[in-house]
Every structure is written in C-alpha cells, then in structure tokens.
Amino acid sequence: MNVEGKKEVESENSSRLIGVKNFFLLLIHYRTSFAGLIIVVGITIIAIFAPFIAPKHYAEIDVSNRLQPPSLSHLFGTDALGRDVFSRVVYGAQIALWVGMIVVLIEAAIGIPLGIIAGYYNGKIDKIISALSDLVWSFPPVVLALGVVTVLGAGITQVVIAIALTSWCAFTRVTRAKVQSLVNREFILAARAIGESDFSIMFRYLLPNVASSNLVLATLTLPAAILSTTALSFLGFGVQPPTPDWGAILSEGANQLVIAPWIATFPGIFIVITALSFNLLGDGLRDLLDPKLKI
Amino acid sequence: MPGMLRYAIKKVLIGIPVILFVSLSIFFLMQAMPGDPIEIIAGERATPQRIEELKRSWGLDQPIYIQYFYWLSHVMVGDFGISITTRLPIAPLIWSMLPYTLALTLTALVLSYVLGIPIGVMAALKRGTSLDNITVGIATFFYSMPTYWLGLMLMLTFGLYLKLFPLSGTDSMVLPALTLTLPYVAMSARIVRTEMLDVLTEDYVRTAWAKGLPSRNVILKHALRNALIPLTVMFFLDLPWIIGGAVIVESVFAWPGTGILLYKSIIRQDYPVVLAIVLIIAILTVVCNIVGDIISAVLDPRIRVEKGD
Secondary structure: OOHHHHHHHHHHHHOOOOOHHHHHHHHHHOHHHHHHHHHHHHHHHHHHOHHHHOOOOOOOOOHHHOOOOOOOOOOOOEOOOOOEHHHHHHHHHHHHHHHHHHHHHHHHHHHHHHHHHHHHHOHHHHHHHHHHHHHHHHOOHHHHHHHHHHHHOOOHHHHHHHHHHHHOHHHHHHHHHHHHHHOOOHHHHHHHHOOOOHHHHHHHHHHHHHHHHHHHHHHHHHHHHHHHHHHHHHHOOOOOOOOOOHHHHHHHHHHOOOOOOHHHHHHHHHHHHHHHHHHHHHHHHHHHHOOOOOO | OHHHHHHHHHHHHHHHHHHHHHHHHHHHHHHHOOOOHHHHHHOOOOOHHHHHHHHHHOOOOOOHHHHHHHHHHHHHOOOOOEOOOOOOEHHHHHHHHHHHHHHHHHHHHHHHHHHHHHHHHHHHHOOOOHHHHHHHHHHHHHHOOOHHHHHHHHHHHHHHHOOOOOOOOOOOOHHHHHHHHHHHHHHHHHHHHHHHHHHHOOHHHHHHHHOOOOHHHHHHHHHHHHHHHHHHHHHHHHHHHHHHHHHHHHHHHOOOOHHHHHHHHHHOOOHHHHHHHHHHHHHHHHHHHHHHHHHHHHHOHHHHHHHOO
16 A cells, blocks of 8 residues: 555665665775774774783782783783773773663664654644753753762763763754655655555654664764763763773773873773774765765 | 844743743752751751741742742842752852853863864865865864863873973963863864855855955955854853863862862762752853854844744
C-alpha cells in the first residue's frame, strides 16, 4: 500500500549514500579528516586493548616508586602513590570513549525526536520545543551540570546525566531545521496522501533523512562531551578514585604540578589528541555529508 | 521605529515567564535539598518556640506557593538568604566576588573578539591557502583543548619555568585571562571565517568588487559589517558561557570570583549559595538572550519580519 512512499524514501537515501569505497577515496582527499579518523581508530584500539597495552594495572600501588619522572620503565612517570601514569592514561581511554559515547547517545535520544516533532508539527508545539531548547542551549553547561550534581550528588552516572540533560539542544536544532526543509517535499506529501500516520511519517520517513546530519553532529559532539565530563571529574564531581578518568588523573596531577608536572601533562595531551581527532573527522564528515550544516 | 519597538517589547514580555519558570525550578530544587535553613539560622540550641517564631517571620508556615512568592520578593530586592556554612547573608558575599569574575570574563571575551575577528577575516580572504589551513588547524587545536589543562600548562611554562607571572592568586590576571581567552579566540575566528566566506559570495559584495571599489572598502564596509552581525549576537550568548567557563579557570588559578565560590559551595554542600549563583547566572542568561535577539533585529531588519510576527 505504501510502496510508492517507500521508493521515494529509498531514492532520497540513495542519492546521499556513497559507496564504501568512494567514501574512503573521498576521505583520503580530506587529508586532515583522514588523519583524524586514523587517530580515532588508534585511540579506540588503545581503549579496547588497554589491559594488554598497559604494563601495570591502573590501581597498582608501588610506594617505593613514588613520583618518579618519566623513564623507560615508567613512560609517563609515576604518581604520588607510585602508580604508573602511562597505564592509568591508557585505561583512561576506555572511560573517556565510553562516557563520551553514552552522553552523545542520550543527547541524540532526547534531541532528535524533539527536533522531528518540532519541525513536523510547526505552530505551538514547535514554539514550545524551540523556546525550551534555546533556553537550555544558552545556559552554560558546566554551571547547569554543577547544579544537577549538587542535587544528584557526585559520580560518573550523575555527570553523564547532567551533561546530556544540558547539551541535547544541538540535536534538536539541527534536526528541526532539516525536517522543516523536508516536510513539504513530494515523498512526505505522498506518504500523507496515502494515509500514513504522523508517527510513521516522522520516524520512518523523516528520521532516516536526518541521519547524516546527526551523524556529523554526533561526531562533533563527542569531543565536547569528553571535555565536559573530564572537566567535572577534574573538579572532583565525576569519576571517583581510583578509576583513571583523564580529568581525575589531571586533578591529582594539579596538586603535584610543581614537583611532578608529568602527572598532569600526559592525560591532558591525550584529551587534546582525542578531542582534536574527533573534531577533524567531524569537520570532514560535514563537508562530505552536509556542507551547509552550521554548528 | 514602531516595528522595532514592538519586537523589543515582545521579546522582553516573553522573557518574563521564562525567568519565572527558571526561578520556580530553582525554588523547588531548594526545597528538595536536605537541611532546614531555619534551624541553621536559629542555631543548634534554639527552642522549638523560637524556631516556630522564625518560621512565621520568614513566611515558612504558609502554603508552598505563598512561600515561593515570599522568596521571589526577597530575591528581587537582592536578598538570597543565608549561607549554611558561614551563616552570613549570601548577597554581599556574591557581590564582593562578582567584580573579579566580571573583570576576568569581560577581558577574555573582548580579547577573544579583538584577536579572533582579524584572524577569521584573514583566513577567509586567503581561503584554501596554507595560511587558511594553518589558522583553521590552530583554531581546531585550541577548540579541542580542556581549559583546565591549558591553564595548568600555562602556569607551568610562564609561572614555574619562565617565572614571568605568579602561579595563582590576584596579583596578575594575565594567565587566567589568557586561559579563558585562547579557546574563545579559536571559536570566534572560526565563526568569523565561516560568516565571511558566506558573505563574500553574496551578490552585493560581487557587485561592489565589479564596481571597482577599493578592496579595503569592499572587505571592511560591505562584507565585514554583515559578517559581524551574528558575532554581535554571539557576544551576548557567549557571556553566560564564559562565566561558566570561569568556574574551572578560577578554581585552577585560585582566582577569588563567583566561580570559585560556586565550586567551594558545592563541596561544602552550601546549597543556598549554590542556588543563588545558579539563579543569578540563569537570569543573566535569559537577559543576555533577550538583548542578543533585540540587537540582532536592530542590525538585521529581516529578522523582525521573519520572527517578529
């Protein structure tokens, strides 16, 4: 019954889908983005194989080797408890990527449906959703997250909730704008004409068409999520010791900055490299999939 | 211009329920917090009668919605209640630290625009060249950097090794301001570049070139002016964000502003202070939003027509 509508959707998608091979050829053309991708893959491998890469367990205390500067046996030196900073930073990659991904998924799960509803219905519903997302958007996320942490208490779960609740609006904005540009296109009108329900139009016809923009946005949101969550861990409200979150290691290092600057230096370098690689990859994906997207 | 005025009044009128909504949420958060402020004010040895008396004088024996209006009327005249840990009024505490935060954040914000605009324009004019690529690369680099780490590294380099500035405290604002500024320079340079690239391809700019106007005129008068509209609005939207960012920078450099007060109050679980600061920043955010909207409408008349109906 809705064969025609479906075909429209498919052609709509296929015009944007590029073959996997071409995709990589294009990505090579965008050299910096390709470098970003390589580093992203590298960090992911470090995270997955952390137990094999790290010479020591992240919580292994060695009091006889406290505050050792970087050397061959301790690449990034040791901290105040004699723990190997390199091992902690390697395990930290797991936490950064996990936390970042979960934050982005929650943001997308809140933001995309709201954006589709706002863009599809227009009128009052749109105004309310847009006003809410504008309001949350303009509020400084760290302050809002600190407010949430004050209510819910410190801990990584609370931090993930806090950051996600304060940063979903970008997904709503992007999705809403995209849906507004699609809602009067023939394939949607056709779907309406054959009696598809609003729900079906929104989530079976519109959702696939906002996927590529949101993929770009997700790639660019992940570094922001990692920066925010590690910032809260740095302040002491996120991941609790001895779990080796990069922000938490940095925070310990800040106390020993003068006598053992390496403790704070290395996790910071890893945060920068990770955030930078996702940003470079995201910029490239944007040029490729949705050049007009402004974030 | 009546259209403009009507738009402005409308924006302000929309802002009022938003502020009420925000204040209501914060009021209920405060109710949900553990600890009874009255018992703290009265002290541990207060008799039940004394507590009753105090409750009545603070309006706490009234139904909750009356309590809300009571609280709101206090907040509106700048009375945020009493800190749990110091038992002193909150408002003077905040006002005494606010100048430090404002000095830091406004310096950073202004500096980031002063540096970011020429960098962004230059990159846009040299689009695709290595100068452009390097600029974008450096901007993305600073954009990807956690401010607290940047702060620590600046502290290490310029404070500890080069001994140019003190490590922390109020003697010098250079390092904290620089820490807060650099990521924003990167951000504003990126925005200016994108906006300039958009504007430079517009017909009226092409016409201006075609007319043979000197390129200085075309770039500064025709292109930059329009490219700066979104940036003017950004200034107001960025202000609350940069105050949020100051929380981290202030706690890294022990800069005695409201940010460090917020941080310490959360650690001490001094909820009234936390919520007072969050409320002030929330109101500031809404006000900045309204001002940004109005200014963008003044600068770009099309906005009034599109959104003003």
